[in-house]
Each structure stands twice: as structure tokens, then as C-alpha cells.
Amino acid sequence: MRAWRKAPPVLHTVIMSNSIGAGSGTNQASSGARPGGASRPRRPAMLSPREADEISGDIDPGLRGEIAHTTAAAIVDRARASEDPEVVERLVRLVEDEGLDVVAGLWADSPADTLPGALWRMYVLREWVRRxxxxxxxxxxxxxxxxxxxxxxxxxxxxxxxxxxxxxxxxxxxxxxxxxxxxxxxxxxxxxxxxxxxxxxxxxxxxxxxxxxxxxxxxxxxxxxxxxxxxxxxxxxxxxxxxx
Known part of the structure; x- marks a missing residue:
């Protein structure tokens, strides 16, 4: 079982910053809204940076999955709601700045038909192209x-x-x-x-x-x-x- 790694600082910034969206992450940029204006399913409770950093060693697969879904939903929803090009650029460079193993610790175990699983595949593709x-x-x-x-x-x-x-x-x-x-x-x-x-x-x-x-x-x-x-x-x- 993979040991849990600390969430990279850029994720903490995006997840916790009051300047990037608010509430449960239901706001979306209009260009990416889902059909029919449907609201998002309710997300798991957010972990604080301190709580995430204090998780060490092997963790329960269910908790790892919850963390994966929470972080993926948070960065997508809030980055899109912010419409801030600097935030987008930082997220695009996430693997480059933080390391592939850090992002792998968050999302690599997620199934392909989930948001964290899709993000992981996108980042791996981008990293191959970059290298x-x-x-x-x-x-x-x-x-x-x-x-x-x-x-x-x-x-x-x-x-x-x-x-x-x-x-x-x-x-x-x-x-x-x-x-x-x-x-x-x-x-x-x-x-x-x-x-x-x-x-x-x-x-x-x-x-x-x-x-x-x-x-x-x-x-x-x-x-x-x-x-x-x-x-x-x-x-x-x-x-x-x-x-x-």
C-alpha cells in the first residue's frame, strides 16, 4: 500500500483560499457549467492543511479515496470559479513544480471514471509531453x-x-x-x-x-x-x- 504523501502547497492554496470561490464548490465558470444547470453532488468535508499534513504512513483506502475526491473537486470547482489565469497556470504546472510522485500520492489509485482519476491521466500525459x-x-x-x-x-x-x-x-x-x-x-x-x-x-x-x-x-x-x-x-x- 502506498504511503500517504503531503498535499502540495499549491493544492492547499487553491482549496483553502477565500479568494478562490466559496462554500461547497457548487459555483462554476459559465463556459464549463454542466447541462441543464444541474448542481453538483454534495462533496465530502474538506480537510484543513494541518489535518492533511499530519496523515502519515499507510491509510485506509476509503480515506485515501475521500481525500482524492475532495482535492480533485476542490481545485477544479474553485479554480474555475475564480477565473484567475495565475491559478490556472500554477495548476497546469503542478507536477512540474511539486513532482509526479506527490500528485500520484493524491490521485494515482483513483479509477478512470472518477474526477481524480481523469485528472491523474491528464497530468501524466502532460508530463510525458513535457519530458x-x-x-x-x-x-x-x-x-x-x-x-x-x-x-x-x-x-x-x-x-x-x-x-x-x-x-x-x-x-x-x-x-x-x-x-x-x-x-x-x-x-x-x-x-x-x-x-x-x-x-x-x-x-x-x-x-x-x-x-x-x-x-x-x-x-x-x-x-x-x-x-x-x-x-x-x-x-x-x-x-x-x-x-x-
Whole structure:
């Protein structure tokens, strides 16, 4: 069982700041409101920064799940209600500033059909792009013409360079906090589908030279397709007011 890690300071700031929304997090930016003006389900009680920091060692899976849902709902609801570009930028850079293991401690165990699970997948995708933009750009170029998504949905210029894919990854994640969250999830899913197609083509190209590496890339492509499906499903749940 993973040991609990302290919530990063930026989450404490967003969750607890009086300047970013108020109350139970039912306020939303109008561009991302759920269909029909439906109100959000009631959220679990909020932990204070001190209470979160004092949790150490192995914790009950139910409590970990409650913390995951609470933090995910808080940062999404309140960041969107604040409409503050600086808050959005800080949240986009969360993994970069705090470390992937810190965010993993919050959300990595969450199912794909939950808000924290969807956020985790979005952050992992963005971190991959940030760390290896050249490979991502190459895979995108290989996959865009054959992937079953419109280029405009994935949102990358053609042909893309490393800076282009980084910019799109940031823009897609920004949409979680300052746009239509369902569209952001769908764009991330489309991006994954293009990369999966490119990885499959790349695997075919290197199979005669390195069969083991080709097999690993093929498995990676399958994983990207699965992630795309999960993100697209999460988008549908958000529109149905069922992504919690």
C-alpha cells in the first residue's frame, strides 16, 4: 500500500483560499457549467492543511479515496470559479513544480471514471509531453493522417515541433480549469489516439531491427488507446453530471 504523501502547497492554496470561490464548490465558470444547470453532488468535508499534513504512513483506502475526491473537486470547482489565469497556470504546472510522485500520492489509485482519476491521466500525459516533446512530436506526425480523429480536435499544428506539442498539452490541461472540462477531456483523448497510431507505425518501422523494442511500443500504443477511451468516457460522465 502506498504511503500517504503531503498535499502540495499549491493544492492547499487553491482549496483553502477565500479568494478562490466559496462554500461547497457548487459555483462554476459559465463556459464549463454542466447541462441543464444541474448542481453538483454534495462533496465530502474538506480537510484543513494541518489535518492533511499530519496523515502519515499507510491509510485506509476509503480515506485515501475521500481525500482524492475532495482535492480533485476542490481545485477544479474553485479554480474555475475564480477565473484567475495565475491559478490556472500554477495548476497546469503542478507536477512540474511539486513532482509526479506527490500528485500520484493524491490521485494515482483513483479509477478512470472518477474526477481524480481523469485528472491523474491528464497530468501524466502532460508530463510525458513535457519530458520528451521530440518523441511525442514525431509520433504525432506519424499518426495524424491515419488516426480516427480530426486534426482540429487534437489541436496540434501540422507538422508539429516539440514546442507545439508542449503548448497543446498545456492548453488542453488548462481547459480543465478554465474552459469546458468535457471538451478538454475529449481533446486529450484525441491527442492520445493520434499518438497511439504514430506509436504503432513506429513499431512497424523498427520491428526488423529490434523486435523487443517494437513489442514495447505496440503495448504502449494499446495503453494510449485505453487512456483515450477512459478520457472520452470521463467526458461523457461529466456532461451527465456523474464524474465525481
Amino acid at each position: 520528451d516533446p521530440s518523441t511525442v512530436a514525431d509520433r504525432y506526425r506519424l499518426g495524424i493522417d491515419a488516426a480516427p480523429v480530426p486534426n482540429v480536435v487534437a489541436g496540434v499544428v501540422t507538422p508539429p515541433g516539440p514546442d507545439d506539442v508542449r503548448a497543446v498539452a498545456d492548453a488542453v490541461l488548462s481547459g480543465v480549469f478554465a474552459g469546458d472540462l468535457a471538451v478538454a477531456l475529449e481533446r486529450a483523448g484525441a491527442f492520445c489516439r493520434v499518438l497511439a497510431t504514430g506509436a504503432a507505425f513506429d513499431a512497424d518501422h523498427v520491428e526488423t531491427l529490434d523486435a523487443l523494442y517494437a513489442t514495447r511500443m505496440t503495448r504502449g500504443a494499446a495503453s494510449l488507446v485505453r487512456t483515450a477511451e477512459e478520457l472520452e468516457h470521463a467526458a461523457g460522465l461529466w456532461r451527465a453530471d456523474r464524474l465525481d
